[in-house]
Amino acid sequence: MSKKLRPHIYGPEFKESENVQKNKSRSSVWKNQVFLWKLCFKTCPGFMIYHLYDAFRYQGMIFLEHVLGIRYVLRCAEFHEPFTKALLYIGIILLINMIQIIPDGFYCYSWKFKCRPRLYRALKEQMFKKASEIDLYCYDDPAYYNDFVLSVSESENAIDRFLDLLNMTVQALTTLFTTGIFFLVLDPIGVVFVFASFILRFFVSKSLNKVNYENRVAVNPHIRKRDYVSRVFYLKDFAKELRLHPNAGKQLEQEFAEANDEIIKEHKKVAGKRIWFQFLKDYGVGDFLIDGLYITYLVYKAAVLHTVNYSDAVILFNRTGSLRGSMGKFADLGPKAHENSMFIDKIRSFLAYEPRLKDDVGDNVPEGAGELSLSHVTFKYSETGRTVLDDISLTVKPGEHIAIVGYNGAGKTTLIKLLMRLYDPTSGTITYHDKNVATLCPREYHKRIGVVFQDYQMFGANLAENVVMDNMTKEEIEEKSPVITQALTSAGFEHKLNHLPDRLFTQVTTEFDKKGVDFSGGESQKVAISRAFYKNADILIMDEPSSALDPIAEYELNKAMETAAKGKTVFYISHRLSTTRDADRIIMLERGRIIEEGTHTELLSKNGKYAEMWNAQAGKYN
Template sequence: MHKLRDWSHFLRDMVKLTGQMMALAWRALPLCFVIQLGLELLQGGIPLASAWLSKGIFDALGQGLHGQPFARLLPTLIFLLATQTVVFVLGQTIAPLNRFVSSELDRGLTLQIRETLFRKISGLVGISYFEDPEFYNKMELASSRAQFAPSQALQILGTLIQQGMTLLSFVGTLLAFNPLLALSISIAILPEIIVQLKFSRQRFGIAMLNSPRARRASYYGRLLSWTMFAKELRLFNLGEYFLRKFLDMTREIQHNEREQQKRELRWQGGLTLLGSLVSSAAFVVVISSAFSGRISLGDVVLYTSAVSSVQSALSILINTMAHTNDSVLFFRLYTDILKLEQPLAISTQTQPVPPLSKGITLRNISFRYSEQHPWILQNVNLFLPAGKCLALVGLNGAGKTTLVKLLTRLYDPTEGEILWDGIDIRTFDPQGFRYHLSTIFQDFARYELTAHENIALGGIEQIEATDKIEQAALKAGIHERIKALPDGYQTILSRWMAEEKKAGADLSGGEWQKLALARMLMRESDFLILDEPSAALDAQAEHELYCHFREMMRDRTSLLITHRFSTIRMADSIAVIEQGQISEYGTHDELLALSGTYAQLYTTQAEKYSLHGAPSPEPKSREREKRTETETTERERVNANRKPASPGDAQRANSLQ
């Protein structure tokens, strides 16, 4: 009973999803859809027409052998042979035309499915799905396999029409000749139905099993062949290691596929033997009927053709059902992704984002990825005054980048709220809210596009504003380097993505970082977030960048995350985050006076400056030392609750370097 219910659900799902695939094909290219169905109908009628014409020809020949004058048979033979020729030519013409129409439909469907899929994926306002490996497995199979499902379903529908017509017509012929024979042939095919559908599910299971392995094999292939890995690959002699990894993973994939094909081969051999026995028995029945004089020579041709055609049609129909199941299973991955809910709660009545005039408040913020994960942030309370710069300091893994993800609303806090001038940011449209932010992450993107595009992506609506793009490059200190490239701003920043006869170029780590800063500067936003903005820069470039920072952050709300205290001292206030909590808050001098974690970190870095003969970071101007009443209150509250510095702080401070 349980298995019967499973089969019922399976058939219902298959019919439903096949209908969705048909509807998608109709919406994509309705004319091709109709033409292909018409061609499939024509192809389905050709075998029956050919069989009946052959019967007529052989009957005429039989009459001639029995004394019928050839002159009387000639017109009939000429008509039958001419018609047979027309049917043959029609069959040969329809096949390539059908392939062309099918390919055209494939192209249209592939474009539509990929557009819909990538539009859905790019429209997800949060990033939680992208940190789930199971989502990547589904997305990879959906993008690589599901795109062909609707066109395959249409071909399958055409095959069903073709073979269904063939089956019905020839089964009718066999029923008229010998009902028991027709029934025996039909029943003998049942084992193949069960086996093929079972194999279909197994093939899908193998595809899901191999998906993460295929992704890893692809990654190892990139390690062996991409420019960005070429230097270390050779310096550390890693070629053989990654090649072995690639081969091991590929062999594992092939082993899984091979074992599945072996299982299918063993069963297929038995099913073929069964079909051959049934076919042979049917031929014996037909031939014995001819010898007994019950049927003519033409009937022998017709009935033997009918037996072969019924078996062939049934076998094709069963394989078609199995491939329909394959297509349905992969298409379901596509529909599952389309049905994904937004990872963030989006208000149905969003309100416009006002210009930031008071500040950003983090109230009782706690965050973890799920109930099974530990807390990353706990009870964080912080205020970023409008027009001021706050530096966030902490050891690696303290929760700094997670805090940035919450401020940019890539995630929502598990508990607490983030207020923009007193308004919960969850009431804003996420895209509209992010327009008021400019962010550079430590792991910023390196787009293998032109230098012009790399900068313009920070304000895509101004992609044609060449002057603004160059101005952003000037502020970031990358303009002269771009001008020196082979095609200036139109140079593709990639060796292997470059167009034919056009040289691509690559940049150093520091130059890529400047490019990312230029991209950030394309947007006149209310809130700047800089996560390790100078990590890849040399001392001179860092000094130039700091000058730009001072200008860039003037009267703008900004959050600065860095390990370099020469940069930290540019901030109006400093917050120290430890183990997901704010432990210290104040100005540079106030935090030094506390002799806590900040003082330990600063002292350790200052000693390294002195050791290398470099000057200590210059003191902050009096203007930058002015504190608002709100900042003072926040500082007193945090520092009153802070833990005293432990003896291990100095040791932990070294990890900041």
């Protein structure tokens, strides 16, 4: 390092950069609260206004009753005023309470329960929309994925904390204004005691909240692991495996215990600090300065100096708790806002993420089937990761049927993801209609591709929506019924469809509907295949399309594919080579490279890796 650069690290410039960072941090805290205010106010403006008013009303009534009311009654007793004066004042307070309790009851028992879920939904909808846009790269990055999970899990808590902060702020301001003026009129010195308590409490609260946030971040990965194990034990997907393999359950129990131990270990690391800061916050600061010193001061003024009435001394001491609480809330306000801001930062960072592949940006895709070409394509999931695909060059004519085969880990599914442009190549180009797919609009390009993944999913919707993969009204389903039914028939689902009580309206899974149907693995796979047929795309991609089918169903699917895929470009990815015999061309991958290419007959005659794989499975097809 040169001497010229050292001052920028060790000299005054470094201190200046620290100050800049602190200013940015304060600015970020403020902007994060404004972000949530705009979202909440736009979603439920009336609720937010009343939320602020309710905090003001609550502390206003307390001041009216517990300060002015009690002081008036005590003064009446101390100076022998008529009892009717005190009774009249109490009656007025009671009447005001009766009037304001009606809207307060509506707010507490109705409005709050209706509007809070709407606020949660408004934020979650933004996050769900962004989740559908972010690149698949993000799911491969553990650090990003941890932040993603944390931001989603903390979204509702962030809103709750923000509403609490608003309530706390308005209550504190109301108390500070009313009780502060009361103190300034009767005993300005009392404010000094409370202010000293406030300063000390502020720094203690800031330290405590920093410890709590760092602890929450530290335990988050362990909580995720513990939650995963919990899901395994209560989801029916794993029930059979756990009963057949009890040792797996024991191993998971051990991992659950280890995750719990790690969480406890992280909590223990900060337990001492938490106890100390909490003690200072709750007892050390307030009890010593206020309850001890200030009561001594007030007794001296009332009993010795006679400069304060006994009734006023009682009220002043009684209200020190409120004024201390108000200033304490201000002391907590900054650290609590900062703590919440750290979570909001993650939410906003997630929402602000700009995908590399922008769904609606790019050139129009030319009409009709076109030539698909890969030129020297190489791909890694991360800069430091292994090369998954290495220098792949391949040209596929319109309407050509290509089978991609190879052992596990050869790169078959990754190649398909690149063809679909779920990822961009690390190097090299992919073209469609002689246009680089990186320049095409992803949404339009994806419309041209019908795909069945080997890890397809069934959704808690009706059968028609599971085929179309969109929300549909009853009228829309009835209108599109012939096309949906034809797609299911082409996928070999016709027999099952005819025996469903509600046909296309049948709810898939029984999780949300007792009348729903849980399909077998083969039936679910046929529904997944019907999605590709329904889409009527130019390119069909079948990633292990027959893995859950019996040989007869597999044969019927292959025949249906021949009919449904006429004129379309088709990619088959399979370990089971029954689907490869009739392909126009077979591509065999090994360790990310194309090692053999040709028709079924040509590759058998070469007696290479494909022939070896075929001969190992040939007994099933002869």
